[in-house]
Amino acid sequence: MATQPEVGVSDFVLLDNLTTDKFIENLHLRFQHNKIYTYIGEVLVSVNPYKNLDIYNAQHMAQYRGREMFEVPPHVYAVADACQRVLRQQGRDTCVLISGESGAGKTEASKFIMKYIAANTTQVHREYIDRVKNVLIQSNSILETFGNAKTNRNDNSSRFGKYMDIHFDYKGDPVGGHISNYLLEKSRVVSLQPGERNFHSFYQLLSTNNPYTKKFGLSSTEVYKILGSERGTAHDSKLYSVTNSAFNALGFTSTVVENIWSIVAGVILLGELSFTETGEGELNIGGPLRACVSALGVSETALREAFACRVLAAGGELVSKRHSLSDAHYTRLALAKAAYDRLFSWIVQEISDSQLLEAMDKRLNGHKHYTSRQLSPTDKKLKHSVDFRITHYAGEVTYAITGFMDKNKDSLWQDLKRLLHSSSNTSLAHMWPEGATNIQKTSKRPPSAATLFRNSMSALVSGLQSKEPFYVRCVKPNPVQAPHAWDEQLVRHQVAYLGLVENVRVRRAGFASRQRYDRFLKRYKMLSQYTWPNFRGTSDRDAVMVLLRDLQINDVQFGHTKLFIRSAQTVHALEAARAELIPSIVVLLQKLWRGTLARLRYRKMKAALFIFNAWK
Numbered sequence: 001m002a003t004q005p006e007v008g009v010s011d012f013v014l015l016d017n018l019t020t021d022k023f024i025e026n027l028h029l030r031f032q033h034n035k036i037y038t039y040i041g042e043v044l045v046s047v048n049p050y051k052n053l054d055i056y057n058a059q060h061m062a063q064y065r066g067r068e069m070f071e072v073p074p075h076v077y078a079v080a081d082a083c084q085r086v087l088r089q090q091g092r093d094t095c096v097l098i099s100g101e102s103g104a105g106k107t108e109a110s111k112f113i114m115k116y117i118a119a120n121t122t123q124v125h126r127e128y129i130d131r132v133k134n135v136l137i138q139s140n141s142i143l144e145t146f147g148n149a150k151t152n153r154n155d156n157s158s159r160f161g162k163y164m165d166i167h168f169d170y171k172g173d174p175v176g177g178h179i180s181n182y183l184l185e186k187s188r189v190v191s192l193q194p195g196e197r198n199f200h201s202f203y204q205l206l207s208t209n210n211p212y213t214k215k216f217g218l219s220s221t222e223v224y225k226i227l228g229s230e231r232g233t234a235h236d237s238k239l240y241s242v243t244n245s246a247f248n249a250l251g252f253t254s255t256v257v258e259n260i261w262s263i264v265a266g267v268i269l270l271g272e273l274s275f276t277e278t279g280e281g282e283l284n285i286g287g288p289l290r291a292c293v294s295a296l297g298v299s300e301t302a303l304r305e306a307f308a309c310r311v312l313a314a315g316g317e318l319v320s321k322r323h324s325l326s327d328a329h330y331t332r333l334a335l336a337k338a339a340y341d342r343l344f345s346w347i348v349q350e351i352s353d354s355q356l357l358e359a360m361d362k363r364l365n366g367h368k369h370y371t372s373r374q375l376s377p378t379d380k381k382l383k384h385s386v387d388f389r390i391t392h393y394a395g396e397v398t399y400a401i402t403g404f405m406d407k408n409k410d411s412l413w414q415d416l417k418r419l420l421h422s423s424s425n426t427s428l429a430h431m432w433p434e435g436a437t438n439i440q441k442t443s444k445r446p447p448s449a450a451t452l453f454r455n456s457m458s459a460l461v462s463g464l465q466s467k468e469p470f471y472v473r474c475v476k477p478n479p480v481q482a483p484h485a486w487d488e489q490l491v492r493h494q495v496a497y498l499g500l501v502e503n504v505r506v507r508r509a510g511f512a513s514r515q516r517y518d519r520f521l522k523r524y525k526m527l528s529q530y531t532w533p534n535f536r537g538t539s540d541r542d543a544v545m546v547l548l549r550d551l552q553i554n555d556v557q558f559g560h561t562k563l564f565i566r567s568a569q570t571v572h573a574l575e576a577a578r579a580e581l582i583p584s585i586v587v588l589l590q591k592l593w594r595g596t597l598a599r600l601r602y603r604k605m606k607a608a609l610f611i612f613n614a615w616k
């Protein structure tokens with residue numbers, strides 16, 4: 001690769017006189033020269049360029065393949081490569097933790113990592129792998145349609161937490177995946193901040209080329225309440241086609257796709273309903289009730305009843321409690337939020353590993369590598385499968401107290417669940433299986449959103465703790481999403497809360513690599529006559545000490561269970577020496593095995609001759 005002139009320092013560890021000012025100065029200087037990536041050791045700091053840079057094509061990918069991070073300029077591809085290398089060489093699970101505030105570039109970074117991994121596969125089974133990769137990438141556009149929205153911070157902001165597993169085979173090729181979603185910001189369905197938009201899906205449904213607009217009783221020109229004032233349909237019609245081809249690629253049937261858009265229409269129409277009270281205290285429903293009923297596939301009587309009263313189980317009896325106007329309003333909003341939230345989770349679930357499997361099954365039916373490999377991406381015990389994880393979380397988030405309790409209330413009463421379960425829209429009915437339960441058995445309040453979130457987070461954290469982590473810290477250069485603009489205060493704030501300067505300090509005092517003695521020995525034992533093929537002493541620690549003494553490596557510290565190596569160059573030198581020896585070890589093993597086979601064959605021939613002579 002042609003060496004490019006260094007701009008500032010490409011690793012903050014090399015900064016003279018480390019201060020926050022110097023840190024920001026270096027970050028800014030590099031940003032001005034389109035060097036958006038800088039390391040802190042193996043941590044990647046990424047500044048959102050807000051413009052397309054020509055640094056992501058196939059040639060760039062090739063430059064990072066199999067190279068150590070310090071050998072090539074900082075890049076998100078280098079992190080992806082290091083991640084995949086640990087996976088391939090050491091068979092260990094890895095994860096990439098991407099952090100930063102809204103609009104800092106987390107989603108884009110995760111997409112670049114996926115793109116790199118998908119491209120960096122062996123040539124064998126290429127066709128199969130291309131399909132898995134296609135499924136992984138297509139799933140992103142569906143997630144963005146239903147889970148992303150324009151906010152004041154980011155035009156394409158993910159309004160949910162995302163955690164994506166990619167499963168690899170023993171050669172490090174992706175063979176499947178699983179996506180988990182966390183806590184969609186469902187309050188967005190019913191209330192928008194000024195200048196913000198609702199989820200992209202709503203606008204796509206109302207885009208000009210959408211055949212469903214009319215079918216569901218919507219008008220493409222009307223401004224619906226939940227859409228806010230910003231429509232942008234011209235843009236959305238293109239995205240609508242992208243979403244539909246992604247649905248198609250992932251094997252969603254046309255009936256299911258229609259069911260999905262029908263639920264979105266139902267949610268929009270729920271937003272249009274209004275309530276008044278008649279003189280006799282009866283509830284009067286205004287707005288497109290018929291269209292709403294038909295889009296949701298429920299009976300008009302049942303929907304009217306759901307707004308008018310609530311059915312409770314009390315003392316073994318069913319009691320009907322009449323709603324006030326505000327209760328009816330609350331029910332309408334709760335129904336819209338819950339229907340959309342469940343739709344989103346259902347789509348994610350459908351994509352990961354049934355649609356994924358179904359799409360692969362359908363397309364790979366009869367493919368010789370598919371059946372012979374007997375791969376099951378959901379089987380966590382699969383021996384050769386190694387995970388690669390990407391997570392995605394918000395930096396500092398400012399909460400408005402208004403509606404906070406509402407956001408935390410995840411309850412949808414049993415009678416509303418029954419209503420949705422009774423829908424003639426089969427997908428909607430499937431999304432609400434608990435609606436089939438007897439109302440008297442389920443009067444308990446459902447767990448709050450906070451409880452559900454806490455449970456899913458602790459499961460996530462324990463999963464992550466078993467992986468080797470890589471970090472990408474994303475920084476947003478300005479609040480206006482503009483290229484070139486640099487808001488010093490905003491950057492300073494992020495540098496502080498991401499703890500980047502402290503990160504450099506720790507890294508400077510620290511070590512490039514830490515490895516367990518047994519793993520280190522297994523990997524490098526062939527480099528010394530004292531440890532190859534086996535060490536005569538008792539402990540792995542002693543073996544590693546002898547090995548390093550023999551190699552005259554001394555920039556290390558010996559911990560209780562791990563060896564600490566100070567410089568990345570040492571790790572690289574060990575790797576290079578190992579790579580040089582491996583071919584001769586392979587030849588040696590081949591020689592021994594061929595000898596064994598020949599001896600075996602010779603003995604068989606001798607025995608046959610003996611039998612032949614005896615018989616004669």
Ligand SMILES: Nc1ncnc2c1ncn2[C@@H]1O[C@H](COP(=O)(O)OP(=O)(O)OP(=O)(O)O)[C@@H](O)[C@H]1O
Pocket residue numbers: 048049050051052053100101102103104105106107108109154156157158159394474
């Ligand atoms: N490396 C990049 N090159 C070009 N543009 C980028 C890059 N990273 C981010 N962007 C631009 O910035 C926008 C916001 O980035 P992204 O959606 O990844 O932010 P995020 O951190 O995931 O935000 P949120 O938390 O709100 O979902 C992108 O839509 C894209 O336009």
